[in-house]
Amino acid sequence: xxxxQITNIVNRxxxxxxxxxxxxxxxxxxxVRLMGSEVEVTxxxxxxxxxxxxxxxFSSTLSTQFNLTYLLARNTAQGEDSxxxxxxxxxxxxxxxxxxx
Numbered sequence: 390x391x392x393x394q395i396t397n398i399v400n401r402x403x404x405x406x407x408x409x410x411x412x413x414x415x416x417x418x419x420x421v422r423l424m425g426s427e428v429e430v431t432x433x434x435x436x437x438x439x440x441x442x443x444x445x446x447f448s449s450t451l452s453t454q455f456n457l458t459y460l461l462a463r464n465t466a467q468g469e470d471s472x473x474x475x476x477x478x479x480x481x482x483x484x485x486x487x488x489x490x
Contacts, residue, residue: 393423400465418465425461450483 400418403411458475 390426391424393421395421395423400467402467452481454479454481 398421456477460473462472
């Protein structure tokens with residue numbers, strides 16, 4: 390959970406000049422109060438010791454990760470920015486492993 394209070398926040402203000410030119414200036418928009426929370430969940434779908442990849446001696450150097458970022462709609466100097474979803478999936482394969490004892 391968090392709560393922020395910002396004085397003299399700077400926001401962008403856009404105006405369309407023509408079809409290909411967007412004027413963007415920044416303005417002091419006054420004070421902003423934000424409240425929110427962040428949640429992180431870690432889920433293991435399979436136990437590493439019993440996975441099919443361990444039997445082939447491959448999974449110890451392979452990992453995957455999935456993230457989902459969600460931002461709520463928020464007020465700006467020109468109205469409101471809409472909500473935003475950003476999914477991310479990554480696969481990592483280590484080629485060399487070192488063991489330090």
